[in-house]
Amino acid sequence: MIQSKLTKKDLKSDQEVRWCPGCGDYAILNAAYAALAELGIKKENFVWVSGIGCSSRFPYYVDSYGFHTIHGRAPAFATGIRTANPELSVWLATGDGDGLSIGGNHMIHVLRRNVDVKILLFNNEIYGLTKGQYSPTSPIGHRSKSTPFGSVDRPFNPLSVALGAGATFVARTPDNDVKHMNQTIRQAAAHKGCAFVEVYQNCVIFNDGAFDEIYDKKVRKERTINLQAGQPMVYGTEMDKGLRLREFHVERVSAEDADVWDPHLESPAKAFLLAQLDQDPDMPNAIGLLRQVEAPVFEHDVRRQVDEATEKKGRGKLADLIYSSDTWEVD
């Protein structure tokens, strides 16, 4: 039901935005306003769901329906909402702590079920709201309030976790590239099924510059590669470098020799490999669309069963249930 498009302003709620000045969340919010406005969805049909964290304040700032729930559980709420009413466009704002620490299980299950919910995971590699503890995406050795000697646990790669769980849409986007965010959000919206978007997000207060090595203006062209469907995998300040996959190895080659990227492959193994380039300082980090495939969507099939049963048997009557099995009369 396409209708006259919204403007960004239509989507701004009357609540004062309360993130720290300079926080990457502002840029994400702005990109979202712009992208959502263009979708042709009525604003009353958006539902933004979140857990707890700085990132999870997001719903308050969008003038649609919103539910700021409890820490880590947003995917479960979103599943209930979307399954109960598949007319709604359900979006989820979460953090690396909310979505991958306490909420890791709901996250992998919403991905497994392929519930049509669009997930933006604001990865700032830190707990912002609780003032600076390390998170499951913080690199080994990260000194934080709770790890004064440096963290010792290996971090998750959020995209790997998502792919391992069977995600049908996986993308990554940096909070300092509004255009890229906008495009990624719109791709997520267009996907039929659960979309997982990791946003590299800068927390100016507790983890400032966490991604500077990758995405600072000075280095971004060399340190990121933007994967786009059907496009050669090229990068570099002059767009002269490329990647090629050979025998399960990613090779750096010249742009001409770069492979063309296909996010629609049946096997997620290639995306899995590319998601993990961030381990290698000599490689560009993959951003953009890593995976997008079609698969059964949970709530569609749930509703199909309801519809089929109703069609076959007719809408059930309470009396039939109650007066069903062996009854007898007393008079």
Add this chain to the structure above:
Amino acid sequence: MIQSKLTKKDLKSDQEVRWCPGCGDYAILNAAYAALAELGIKKENFVWVSGIGCSSRFPYYVDSYGFHTIHGRAPAFATGIRTANPELSVWLATGDGDGLSIGGNHMIHVLRRNVDVKILLFNNEIYGLTKGQYSPTSPIGHRSKSTPFGSVDRPFNPLSVALGAGATFVARTPDNDVKHMNQTIRQAAAHKGCAFVEVYQNCVIFNDGAFDEIYDKKVRKERTINLQAGQPMVYGTEMDKGLRLREFHVERVSAEDADVWDPHLESPAKAFLLAQLDQDPDMPNAIGLLRQVEAPVFEHDVRRQVDEATEKKGRGKLADLIYSSDTWEVD
């Protein structure tokens, strides 16, 4: 501290085993007795931890220390136990419901942290103890008590989940091959770090024959391939078939052309691809050792920090803490 080996009998506890007659769990228990006995570990140094489920009754039957905890949380208990005392050989028995449904988050986190715990996940694609509901590993369309019209959610591939979480040891073994189980359990024991072993386990009561298509005596040689480090990837009744990896595709070839399997690759992408062969009815299912790499072990580094701090500053004195900062006298 190798010492005179135990016998299977030493490891049998005095508790009556209470699984259903014919349950695959018996075979796993027997394989475990045999494998554990050979490890040269004193029986008092084993700790078996479990959650809730048929499979989670396991600890009662091993005459060592054991902790039958609560549903889904065994990895967290095991992490505490092993981190507090890295001298102990900590084993975890869990089910597809316990370990991947309610316990999914703890599972991915224990794998991420690479805590040296050996995990046997009894995958029977069903909830046994609660009498037959579908599980997150049940195939789509599975009719169970809670899905009378067939399940609609896509199942997890347990090995993919583990690899996505960063597992350093991943293997699969069938409950109807004692020798293979025994070998796999011993490989897990030898690994330095967290070992994840999926055991195909038959629940005779609620999901009998779930794996017959793969591992029944009649078909197993054609439908499974046993991955072994440094060995060619061959299978078939005559061991005449093989697998070869080309450009992210797995190809069926003759035994001579088969690739040699290397579970020690830095990237988990290849293991990821092979773990998912079970999706393809024309391919053999991978059993055996899919991944084994070295990585920092959580509890070692935790203890290293404690030791280093103690070495550097000397064992802390309570008085120093209490009388530390600005004090003044009142007299």
Add this chain to the structure above:
Amino acid sequence: MTREIGTELPLQQQESVVIRFAGDSGDGMQITGNQFTGTSAGVGNDLATLPDFPAEIRAPAGTRPGVSGFQIHFGSSEVHTPGDAPDVLVAMNPAALAVNLSDLKPGGIVVVNTGNFKETDLKKAKLERSPLGDGSLEGFRVISIDINERVKKALEDSPLSAKDVQRCKNFWTLGMMYWLYSRPLEPTMNWLATKFAKRPELVEANQKALQSGFNAGDIHEMFQGRYEVPACDVMPPGTYRNIMGNPALGLGLMAGSELAGLDIFLGAYPITPASDILHQLSGYKHYGVVTMQAEDEIAAICAAIGASYTGYLGMTATSGPGLALKTEAMGLAVAVELPLVIIDVQRAGPSTGMPTKVEQADLLQCVFGRNSEAPMPVLAASTPSDCFDIGIEACRIAVQYMTPVVVLTDNYLANGSEPWRLPKLEDLEPFEVEFRTDPEGYQPYSRDEKGARPWVKPGTPGLEHRIGGLEKEHLTGNICYDADNHELMTNLRHNKVMAVRDSIPTPEVFGPESGDLLVVGWGSTLGAITGAVDRLQKKDASVGRMHLRHLWPLPAGLDEIFSRYKAILVPEYNMGQMARILRSEYQSHSFHSYPKVQGKPFTTTELMHKITGILES
């Protein structure tokens, strides 16, 4: 087909009888019990039943853990419980005898299948000697029959294999019991014909076995007489069916949702003894019911709250350990003020405890077990069929007050059964929900006269708003840290829940209007309390009884009622949780707590004993 022969044997009338069928899990005792139940209901008895499942899925055949039991209490006057001690024990093997004998009434009848008392059978049951020969059965009337042999003979001509023939044992036994208690064979004959319609050889064999068992009694081989338990004449007229608590609750929720004009979304995670509610509702798809087996209890309740948010009637069903996991989300449901029905089928604890045993010890958890002040109504069903009414009541309160509501039942209610007089659907009062759609003057946290805030479906234009777990400003619902507002909101939430009191009746007192003792119960103790108090009242004891179905808030008028009795006795399956609540609410009365924490229900006898003790002191 059922020849009325043997009528020359003395026929003794009995007011009520308790029979326990016990055998190996494989012996079909549940079917036997259910058939006896159906037939007895058909002849007009009042009755109550209780199965006793083994804790293991399939314990090895013949062992004690493998024993499966089914007890039925049927009578010509009102029957309140499945019965204390059985009058008759049917023991299909040594393990069944060993496990159940101690419960049998002194002088009771024990029917033993001697065909299963071979050396190996005794060994499986961990018996050194056969109880048939060692005096264990002294003081009972023992009927020893080699049922194995009888069935074999009876089905000599059957095409069935020897093993399959033996599987007809239970119908042979049932036939014999039918003879003994003068029940007709038709209902079971018909049931067999339908059940095995596709396998006529099974119909024939089982029908033959049934008839042969009946005849075996008939031709005086074993019994000195037979009994008759006439139809119960105090059962109110109506259409009845036999029902267990779990399915009755499921139907109550269905009825409640229909009365509210809503569809159900049930988010659940399997757990004994609540799983059957999920199983049941997942079969009701053509009623618009959506069920979801979530990844855990937390996701289950969160999904249900999400569904309520969209305008569904969200529900979740669990047992104690699962409820413990839901408490954080329950607090959120209180904060966002959405309807939600939370079912807790209690079981014995703490922790995993004894999942198949009865307890009522989640009461305080449900009333108070949340962080901060998070009040919500708590209801409890008192009989299997009352589960239906409580299900409706929970839906009503949830939608009328925009609040989560807890329903407590237990193991004993869940699996116990009794005749249920079916309601006339047109008598059920609807409480249809109206969703707010008018943007004019809309405030997310305005309240109606009940204290409920408006319910708005996302997708409604012009009413966009945000909710969440942070404290909200009165009316606007905006995040608000103001001190006075917080106190106001805390009071508004509290008052709203307390106002439920205005919509519930003061419970009836049965017995003297005032007197020495009032027995106050809640939940599944109703049957036992009724039985005990009724009997004592017949002996003119000054004791009344009252049963609570609304546990929080407690109904109005209790204080006044309590003041009419010298003392109040509160029997419950916990360490005195309701007694604690009553003491804290009604300080000026004298409450005696009567805790029982054995994983099994009160017997009428022990309750009578306790009451008499108090009355005498």
Add this chain to the structure above:
Amino acid sequence: MTREIGTELPLQQQESVVIRFAGDSGDGMQITGNQFTGTSAGVGNDLATLPDFPAEIRAPAGTRPGVSGFQIHFGSSEVHTPGDAPDVLVAMNPAALAVNLSDLKPGGIVVVNTGNFKETDLKKAKLERSPLGDGSLEGFRVISIDINERVKKALEDSPLSAKDVQRCKNFWTLGMMYWLYSRPLEPTMNWLATKFAKRPELVEANQKALQSGFNAGDIHEMFQGRYEVPACDVMPPGTYRNIMGNPALGLGLMAGSELAGLDIFLGAYPITPASDILHQLSGYKHYGVVTMQAEDEIAAICAAIGASYTGYLGMTATSGPGLALKTEAMGLAVAVELPLVIIDVQRAGPSTGMPTKVEQADLLQCVFGRNSEAPMPVLAASTPSDCFDIGIEACRIAVQYMTPVVVLTDNYLANGSEPWRLPKLEDLEPFEVEFRTDPEGYQPYSRDEKGARPWVKPGTPGLEHRIGGLEKEHLTGNICYDADNHELMTNLRHNKVMAVRDSIPTPEVFGPESGDLLVVGWGSTLGAITGAVDRLQKKDASVGRMHLRHLWPLPAGLDEIFSRYKAILVPEYNMGQMARILRSEYQSHSFHSYPKVQGKPFTTTELMHKITGILES
């Protein structure tokens, strides 16, 4: 360095003063407050402090949500609370003034930095007009100073940038307040020298600002006189330090583990206001402390139980919503009977609520909020420094009784500070744990005279055994579904927890031995109650007070004490949770509940008012 000039101004003695420093989050008000505190402690005042952090991490500069405050109450007699209404408000900008002015005592002093009252500043604070000119400040003594300008002038010669110069404002203000209250500059001068040792230009600038502020007062520019609050002579002799509740608790746990002879394993998941305990203990690695930031609260407690199982002293620290998640595992800890310390730093709810505001509403959750009967001791600290003692007490009970123990504190204790008289370590009584190693006659569920079962470290040869959440047989610990055993075990667990009562003192009553009213408090209400009751006692009111630190089981002797008063008042930051417990335990007394649910503490005044009301009625 600090010239004692200006002494010719009238010097007025005051018994106690409450100052609130308020400014933008970037203005350094916490440092200012802490310096004033340290200096006041050094001159021998008794004191109590409370910071008031903004709810947001970094709200935009100059806005109301960005205001950060710090209140100090210091005196020459005993100080019980951070004070009700401030005598002096220091407001660094319009937002700080707007947010805090209503709290100021009538006739109080307000110091305003007029340098920040430009049009844009007012706008950020959402003020239409300047409160300096619109009569808002009527009734107060207003000291208007352009501190921005003053600092600029004072540091004309500084090499610092203009922006950095402005960052010295708080020290200039502090200097002025030092002058006004006759405090020495040395402590802060020294602190600055150490703090910025590596940046001498900062040392110099800030010291200069401090001195200049002091001089500004000195040269009578603004004040008619200055004040002196002499040293407090009722403080018991000893070594003191100023401490907040969270660190005191951390130290208490350290001391407790040392007294038990064990190492600590803390499993925690960050949550306001409990996270600091994790931060603190994670710095104590050379004390053998292992800390683990788990993936969630459930994993945190489970890992801690696992560690306890190996012989560590397992602990976990959280706040209400996190505690809600731990309840299932707490039940397991009860069932397996292992020591565990569970800390709940309470905050306002329900649900996420108001994370930075105080409440005591998790009491019932902690005492009763678990499935089935799962009793465990619950303690509460009553002052910041009492957190230390409660930490030790929790360790003692946990290991002596082999039980999980809950420690309740709250936001107000956690961040409030007071002088702590340091214990002599040799006075602390050890309670060293002995692990069982002897296989001879070992039974996992045998019990000692306290009811505790033996603690065995895995790895001990010959004592291999299994534990778990299913009901266990008495002594052997084997799984057991027996009815009588379940009742026995339920009672044993209950009695063990109740037996803790034998090891705790009856709380002291302060005031008349009997009388009209006893005020019973628990937790952080101590200061306010003490202040109010003391004052009324001085007026000869018949009111006593008693404070509970052991909430479950309650100490012995309460019934007798309660019977000596006509009425009992229970003030608490919830809807009457302790009052409910007391009513349910001690039925024959008259308890008045005095709830306050505003996310902020009682004032002495409102408590006095309430008490007087009851005394008069």
